[in-house]
Structure formats: C-alpha cells, structure tokens
Amino acid sequence: xxxxxxxxxxxxxxxxxxxxxxxxxxxxxxxxxxxxxxxxxxxxxxxxxxxxxxxxxxxxxxxxxxxxxxxxxxxxxxxxxxxxxxxxxxxxxxxxxxxxxxxxxxxxxxxxxxxxxxxxxxxxxxxxxxxxxxxxxxxxxxxxxxxxxxxxxxxxxxxxxxxxxxxxxxxxxxxxxxxxxxxxxxxxxxxxxxxxxxxxxxxxxxxxxxxxxxxxxxxxxxxxxxxxxxxxxxxx
Amino acid sequence: xxxxxxxxxxxxxxxxxxxxxxxxxxxxxxxxxxxxxxxxxxxxxxxxxxxxxxxxxxxxxxxxxxxxxxxxxxxxxxxxxxxxxxxxxxxxxxxxxxxxxxxxxxxxxxxxxxxxxxxxxxxxxxxxxxxxxxxxxxxxxxxxxxxxxxxxxxxxxxxxxxxxxxxxxxxxxxxxxxxxxxxxxxxxxxxxxxxxxxxxxxxxxxxxxxxxxxxxxxxxxxxxxxxxxxxxxxxx
Numbered sequence: 228x229x230x231x232x233x234x235x236x237x238x239x240x241x242x243x244x245x246x247x248x249x250x251x252x253x254x255x256x257x258x259x260x261x262x263x264x265x266x267x268x269x270x271x272x273x274x275x276x277x278x279x280x281x282x283x284x285x286x287x288x289x290x291x292x293x294x295x296x297x298x299x300x301x302x303x304x305x306x307x308x309x310x311x312x313x314x315x316x317x318x319x320x321x322x323x324x325x326x327x328x329x330x331x332x333x334x335x336x337x338x339x340x341x342x343x344x345x346x347x348x349x350x351x352x353x354x355x356x357x358x359x360x361x362x363x364x365x366x367x368x369x370x371x372x373x374x375x376x377x378x379x380x381x382x383x384x385x386x387x388x389x390x391x392x393x394x395x396x397x398x399x400x401x402x403x404x405x406x407x408x409x410x411x412x413x414x415x416x417x418x419x420x421x422x423x424x425x426x427x428x429x430x431x432x433x434x435x436x437x438x439x440x441x442x443x444x445x446x447x448x449x450x451x452x453x454x455x456x457x458x459x460x461x462x463x
Numbered sequence: 464x465x466x467x468x469x470x471x472x473x474x475x476x477x478x479x480x481x482x483x484x485x486x487x488x489x490x491x492x493x494x495x496x497x498x499x500x501x502x503x504x505x506x507x508x509x510x511x512x513x514x515x516x517x518x519x520x521x522x523x524x525x526x527x528x529x530x531x532x533x534x535x536x537x538x539x540x541x542x543x544x545x546x547x548x549x550x551x552x553x554x555x556x557x558x559x560x561x562x563x564x565x566x567x568x569x570x571x572x573x574x575x576x577x578x579x580x581x582x583x584x585x586x587x588x589x590x591x592x593x594x595x596x597x598x599x600x601x602x603x604x605x606x607x608x609x610x611x612x613x614x615x616x617x618x619x620x621x622x623x624x625x626x627x628x629x630x631x632x633x634x635x636x637x638x639x640x641x642x643x644x645x646x647x648x649x650x651x652x653x654x655x656x657x658x659x660x661x662x663x664x665x666x667x668x669x670x671x672x673x674x675x676x677x678x679x680x681x682x683x684x685x686x687x688x689x690x691x692x693x694x695x696x697x698x699x
Contacts, residue, residue: 303539310585327623334581337621341577345570349546368626377617384610385573387563 242268245354245398246343247296249273251286252425253445254401257413258358259294261400264416267354269296272346274339276332277306277314282433286424293419301342305332312427319427321438327366328440330427336369340378340397347395348386356398362405375399406448414454421457434461478504481590481634482579483532485509487522488661489681490637493649494594495530497636500652503590505532508582510575512568513542514549518669522660529655537578541568548663555663557674563602564676566663572605576614576633583631584622592634598641611635642684650690657693670697 245267249255262269271291273284284300291298309315312329319330336359343355359370368374379397383389401409413420425445426435435442437460449456481503485491498505507527509520520536527534545551547568555566572595579591595606604610615633619625637645649656661681662671671678673696685692 299543301540301543304537305581307535307537308582308585310581327626331623332581333584333623334577334621337580337618338574338577341570341574344573345541345546345568346544348569349544368623369621371620374617374620377613377620381573381610381613381617384607384613385570385605387567387569387604390563390604 242266243354244268244270244347244350244352245356246347246350246352247271247356248339248343248358249287249291249296249298250358251283251288251290251423252358252441253406253413253420253423253448254358254360254409255287256290256358256418256420256423257409257416258356258401259290259296260413260416260418262356262398263294263296267356269294269356270346270350270352271296271298272339272343273298273300274342275300275302276335276338277304278332279313279319280424280427280429282429282431283424286422286433289422290418293422299346303338303342305335305338308333319436319439327368330440331367334369336367336374337378340382344382344386344395348388351388353388353393354396354398356400358401359399360401360404360406360409362403372399372402375402405451406444407451410448410452410454414452419457421459425458430461432459434459436461478502479590480504480506480583480586480588481592482583482586482588483507483592484575484579484594485523485527485532485534486594487519487524487526487659488594488677489642489649489656489659489684490594490596490645491523492526492594492654492656492659493645493652494592494637495526495532496649496652496654498592498634499530499532503592505530505592506582506586506588507532507534508575508579509534509536510578511536511538512550512571512574513540514568515555516549516660516663516665518665518667519660522658522669525658526654529658535582539574539578541571541574544569555672555675563604566676567603570605572603572610573614576618580618580622580631584624587624589624589629590632590634592636594637595635596637596640596642596645598639608635608638611638641687642680643687646684646688646690650688655693657695661694666697668695670695672697
C-alpha cells in the first residue's frame with residue numbers, strides 16, 4: 228500500500244502507466260488528479276455495475292477527459308446478486324444508522340480492484356490507484372487500510388507479473404485524509420468538482436438528493452474546506 | 464483454504480449454503496459434486512466473460528441442474544481488456560510452450576472469486592468452492608495454493624461478514640489431485656463428464672478441438688484413469 232508522498236512526486240518523473248479506479252465521485256476524481264500530478268500515464272476505469280446513480284459514469288468520463296486519461300467502462304451487472312440499496316430494490320436511507328449501511332455493495336472494492344488488476348496486467352502496469360478513505364466515509368469494510376494491504380499481498384501472487392517478480396502496488400493517496408483536505412488538495416490540482424457526482428441517488432443529470440449519507444459527507448467536506456460547494460441539487 | 468476431507472464429510476450433515484464456481488469443465492463439475500456430497504446446498508456461478516468457448520456456459524447449466532444446484536450466470540465482458548487467447552484475437556496454441564500460456568486470462572480467478580464472494584455475502588454463505596488444480600494444469604499463477612491462501616486472508620477483511628467475525632472459507636478440493644484422480648472421484652460421485660466442456664475452442668455444440676492444452680490434459684486424464692472418455696470431438 229502506498230500513500231503517494233512528496234518524495235514519490237519527485238521520483239516519478241517518468242511516465243509509467245497506472246490504472247485509476249474512477250467512479251465519477253469526489254474522491255476518485257481527486258485520486259486521478261494526484262496520480263496524474265506524480266507523473267503517471269493514467270488509464271481510468273469505471274464499472275457499470277447496475278448502480279442507481281448511473282449519472283456518475285458520465286461524470287467519470289468528463290473527469291477522465293479533463294485529465295487527458297484513457298477511459299474505459301466495463302459492464303458487470305451486480306444486480307444479478309442484489310443485496311444493496313445501490314443495486315437492489317432497497318431504499319437509500321436519509322441518515323446514517325448503526326454499523327455498515329445498506330448502501331454497502333457486497334465485495335464491490337474487491338471486484339473493482341480485481342478488474343483494475345486485469346487491465347493493469349494487460350497494460351503491463353504495476354500501479355493501481357483507488358480513492359478509498361478511512362476517515363470521512365460510510366464505514367464500508369473494504370475501505371480499511373488492512374483490507375488494502377491484504378489485497379496487495381494477494382495480487383502479487385495472482386498474476387503473470389507477480390510470478391515474474393514484478394510488484395503490483397495499490398496506491399491509496401486519500402486513505403488518511405479528511406474530506407475537507409481531499410477537496411483542498413483536489414482544488415490545488417485543478418479538479419473541477421462541478422463535474423463530479425457523489426449522491427447515491429443522483430438523477431440522470433447528476434443532480435444530488437442532498438439527504439443521503441454520501442451527500443451529507445460531501446456537503447460537510449465543502450463546508451469544512453471553506454470553499455464553494457458546486458454540487459447541483461434536485462430541488463435547486 | 465480447505466481441501467474437503469472425509470472427516471469434513473462426516474461433520475457437514477447440515478445444509479449450509481456454498482457458492483461453487485462452475486465453468487462447465489471437468490474440474491469444476493467434480494468440485495460441485497464434492498461440495499454437494501459433503502452436504503452443502505450449492506449455488507453454482509458461471510461467468511460469461513466473453514470466452515471463445517461459450518458452449519461451456521450451457522454445459523455449466525446442465526451440470527448444475529444434474530446436481531440440483533441453483534444456477535446463475537453473470538455477464539462481465541473481459542474482452543474490454545483483452546490480453547488472452549481466450550478473450551482476444553490471439554490463436555489458441557496447439558502445444559504447451561514455456562512459461563504461462565497465452566490462454567491465461569489476466570486476473571480471471573481473482574475476479575471470479577470476487578464475484579463468488581459477492582454472491583456468498585448476499586446469501587449469507589461462508590463457503591466458496593473453486594476447482595483449481597496445481598498438478599495437471601496449465602501453469603496459471605492463480606491456481607497455486609499460495610494464491611488461494613492469500614485470497615482467503617484478504618476476503619476475510621473485505622466483507623460485512625468478515626467485520627462481524629464470520630469466516631469465509633475457500634475450498635479447493637482438487638488442488639493436489641492428479642487429473643486421473645479427479646475423474647475417478649467424480650465418476651464415483653455421479654458426474655456425467657459427457658455434459659462437460661474443457662476445450663478452449665469448443666464449437667457451439669461443445670465439440671472439442673482435441674489439440675489445445677486443455678484437450679490434451681483432459682484426454683491424458685481419462686487415459687490414466689482407465690475409463691472411457693466421453694469427449695465429443697469436432698472431427699468425430
């Protein structure tokens with residue numbers, strides 16, 4: 228696991244390929260900006276998994292283009308299994324409850340990292356970026372540092388590159404940042420947050436509900452960062 | 464990692480749910496038979512990943528039905544990335560070469576286990592079966608015991624169940640068996656190998672080429688097992 232540091236920024240002046248998981252939300256957009264800033268040639272991957280908030284895919288494409296990254300969407304219909312408010316006929320709650328929320332999609336980050344790993348192997352890339360965050364987040368198990376570390380260990384045994392002794396690194400530059408710090412750093416790196424969609428039940432134009440967990444965390448982040456919130460709301 | 468033993472068979476008289484990855488080939492059919500035999504209520508999962516040998520999906524469905532397992536196919540187009548003779552415009556070789564062959568699909572087992580894990584979590588199941596084999600196999604990195612062990616460690620940090628302290632076990636009952644032993648045990652458990660398709664370039668009726676790596680390993684297995692080979696060949 229690597230949290231890209233200033234010293235990494237100095238080292239990475241070459242143009243190595245990296246796969247960046249890009250959901251179209253605030254965190255992954257910032258993650259792409261950071262990967263680009265430290266010199267990676269970025270290949271952004273979105274997964275169309277049957278999520279309610281399909282407009283995040285259009286947002287992801289806009290964000291990828293704004294950083295001149297190659298962009299691919301892969302289709303994987305997780306509604307085949309259901310089990311989440313994001314993929315099943317379960318209401319998105321308006322307030323955070325106890326424990327892991329119903330918006331948790333079973334095995335989502337494991338699946339997405341596996342898809343990123345497949346693309347990385349085809350590209351010959353040894354670096355994957357994922358915008359997980361273990362501070363201002365929804366309490367999903369697959370956002371924790373110990374999960375990422377275990378994933379990286381497994382990944383290095385899974386692939387042809389691993390057999391050849393090439394390391395695969397999972398970069399999580401946001402993992403210990405507060406949402407407000409993510410926003411501040413992203414703005415410095417030129418992220419246009421008006422392009423991003425965080426809401427779990429955004430409409431087709433990407434307008435947010437303002438009441439779900441993701442909307443609340445995002446709005447609080449912009450307030451704490453002391454910067455204008457460009458989020459467009461359905462009622463606005 | 465667990466290689467289901469006779470003592471396990473004695474213990475598992477209850478009807479716990481398990482997810483069984485089922486490709487439609489010889490190994491996974493035997494794996495399903497073994498999981499059923501030790502008392503699991505099996506949910507068989509096939510992945511339509513854009514493989515050349517699409518007839519294996521029909522084979523998987525027949526095999527699942529023959530063991531009264533629930534059956535699901537999930538669509539995931541790995542041709543989005545390419546990079547394998549099974550998903551890309553690369554010829555399937557007629558003989559095994561050096562190293563990892565071009566039929567290796569980048570990150571395939573990692574992806575499939577992740578999908579199985581998603582379904583297991585929705586079902587509340589703590590057991591996944593995968594018919595990987597590290598003896599008579601094609602040399603893929605994601606068939607090795609150390610990969611499976613690392614996967615299991617990661618999986619137990621990835622899910623809601625893992626957070627709640629419930630163990631997820633990846634069963635690999637075939638991992639140390641010779642192909643001939645897999646066939647003998649499968650026949651004892653009632654597997655109809657005429658239903659299965661192993662060939663990497665089988666035609667739509669499931670008839671095999673007889674020359675690819677998978678065909679050669681299968682034919683040698685039936686010969687070593689001293690039992691009739693029910694494989695239908697294209698030329699027959």
